Amino acid sequence: MFALRKLPTALPRPLARTIRANATLASTSEAAPSTPEEPAALEAATTQGRRKRKVPLKRPPISLENPRxxxxxxxPGVIPAYDLALAYLRQDSANLKKxxxxxxxxxxxxxGEYKVLEKRVLELREKEAGVEERTKARSELDAVDAELEKLLEKADILEVQSEVNLPDVRWTVSNAMADMSKVSHRALLEQKWRKDGDLDLLMERLYQMHVVPDVLPEIHPSLDLHVVARTKPKEFLNSDSKKVQMNVEPGTFLRPKQTLVPPKLFxxxxxxxxxxxxxxxxxxxxxxxxTESFTTYLHWMKPNIPLSATxxxxxxxLNTHTKYIPPHPQRGTPYHRYVCLLLPQPPLGASEYTLTAASRATGPTSMHLDIPVVPEAERLGFNVREFTRRWNLNAAKGGGAHMWREVWDEDVSAVYKDILNKPEPRYSRPPKADPYVEVKQKKKYIA
Structure with a gap:
């Protein structure tokens, strides 16, 4: 019999390393016979206690191209409350789906009832029936159409409610894999745009910088419009991503060199x-x-742009109608506001866009406008309000908006010389009136 001797709590570092290594080697040699893999096992064992380099784990990017x-x-079973909550959400979704x-x-x-009434209205029109009969048939058709509109709205609400609380749906949308053909995905994206600050920032800048009412009396965006321009050289050199393009925040300052080519719109x-x-x-x-005032210059125009969720x-x-002229803020003037508008064109055969019209449409639900190209001589002094009034373009009923600012620098001279082909104007602020000019002209001392 022999007694185990307790080692001191504090050993010299070389001795402690030797004891740990020997203990490891002894345990591995007694546990199993030698195998061809023994050298690797010994090498791994001898590295115990050493500081290993931590390699950061990289998750692959998630997108529509790389879905997950x-x-x-x-x-299941780790947290029963979570399992019950998930089961409750699934059951509620199934009930709403039913x-x-x-x-x-x-x-x-x-x-089906609407189609029968529509056919009847067409027959009465062809037969040139009485006014009362045709009016009655038309009123019945409009009543059924109004009922259909309410039913379609309720169906959209039910579909959103049946999916919007499911964790997988929310995770998919938040990871840029939204399916825009699904109403629940569109609802989550619109809610994020309206409530997470992007729309608030846009409206704040439009009102702070007096785009409303200087350009239009009312602007109520219904879609999210993004502007992408060239990156500033300083930001390109200082950033790690080395992106040559940047997403323009509403109201920010851009250099004229960044907008020499048309910005990209999303x-x-x-x-x-x-x-x-x-x-x-x-x-x-x-x-x-x-007139000692300011006027408007039209830089770019493109009508009849088809857009939908998909x-x-x-x-x-965008450069196939009234071609793009780069911004050129005049020398000696304050900063210029550059306002980009995406105005909805009037709907076909109605005063408002409806779900019923969208469900029956086989093509665009908007009127095609034959807007002529604006010549160069008419760009300066372009009246936005008169233009929207003439073509029934109402920014108060939807659309998109964006704006940025620019000031003069040396690159503007190249725009006047190479693109506009005219001499560059220079402005200055008028001198302030001196209220003491008469007093200064009088003699201070009289002999």
Whole structure:
């Protein structure tokens, strides 16, 4: 018999390392016979106690090109309350889906009733029946159409409620994998735009910098419009991403060199039917010395842009109508506001856009406008309000808006020389009136 001797609590570092290594080697040699893998095991054992380099784990990017499925954060049984909550959400979604299916049956029957009444109205028109009979048939058709509109609105609400609280749906939308054909995904994206600050920031800048009412009396955006321009050289050199393009925050300052080429426009739309929009880019701060005021210059225009929730977010072929002229703030003037508007064109055969019209449409639900190209001589002094009034473009009923600011620098001279082909004007502030000019001209001392 022998007694185990307790080692001292504090050993010299070399001795402690030797004891740990020997103990490890002894335990491994006694546990199993030698194998071809023994050298690797010994090498791994001898590295115990050493400081290893931590390699950061990199998750692959998640997007529509690289999708990923939602996984439960907890396995079943770890937290029973979580399992019950998830089961409750699933059951509630199933109940709402069942109610939605019943409502869709009612909608289908109502659509059949609408088609019968529509056919009757057409027959009465061809037969040139009496005014009272045609009016009665038309009123019945409008009543059924109004009922259908309410039923479709309720169906959308039920579909949103049946999916919007599911964890996998919210995770999918928050990770940029939203399916814009699903009403629940569109509702979550619109809610994020309206409540997370992007729309608030845009409206704050539009009112702070007096875009409303200088350009238009009312602007109520219904879609998210983004502007992408060239990156500033300083930001490009100081950033790690080395991106050559940047997302323009509303109201920020850009250099004229960043907008020598047309900026890229992106729109997040939340309606499923294809509607037509007219794009404008205007500068309302061009000095007008004759009247000692300011006028507007039209930099860019493109009508009849088709947009829907499932269309590409990037707006293409924008330079095929009134071509782009780069911003050129005049020397000696304060900063210029550059306002980009995406105005909705009037709907076909109605005063408002409706879900019923969208469900029956086989093409665009907006009127096609034959807006002529604005010549160079008419760009200066472009009246935005008169233009929108003439073509029935109402920014108070939706659309998109964005704005940024620029001041003069040396690059503006190149725009006047190479693009506008005219001499560059120079302005200065008028001198302040001196109230003591008469006193200064009088002699101070009289002999």
């Amino acid at each position: 499925k939602w996984n439960r954060p907890l396995t 109610e939605l299916e019943e409502l869709r049956g009612v909608i289908k029957a109502k659509e 729109a997040s739309v939340f309606h499923t039917d294809t509607r037509l929009y007219t794009m404008l880019l205007v500068d309302p701060d061009v000095p007008q010395p004759d 269309s590409p977010s990037k707006l293409s072929d």
